[in-house]
Amino acid sequence: MPADSPRPQYDCSKCPGYCCSYPRIEVSDADLKRLARHFSIEVDAAEKRFTRVWRSKEGFERVLRHQKDSVYKTICRFFDTDARRCTIYKARPGVCREYPDRAKCGYYEFLKFERRHQDDPDFVPSA
DSSP, X not given: OOTTSOOOOOOGGGSXXXXXXXXXXXXXXXHHHHHHHHHTOOHHHXXXXXEEEEEETTEEEEEEOEEEETTXXXXXXXXXXXXXXXXXXXXXXXXXXXXXXXXXXXXXXXXXXXXXXXXXXXXXXXX
């Protein structure tokens, strides 16, 4: 978030990782280098191990691989599905660093509403 942005009004530690379940978590060249450094491997090895090609009408992009998840069906391969948090937080891709790019996260607002409505502080809507 830019320095002049309002302070975040969400708490990722209270979310089950919704944004990490997005099927397209783009990985730039700089992100790939950061991941390779983090794991002390070559960039080519990081690309093969951690990413795949996403094909769309607009073309192709490099995205993070996923793993199975009990909450969202699949989730980022670097997401700890038991602790519900990122395992590579300091090396995470730029798109993750920027999300949600505003003071409020729409999913977190929805989650807070549902938890109040259900009178259950741990409620997670299922798909």
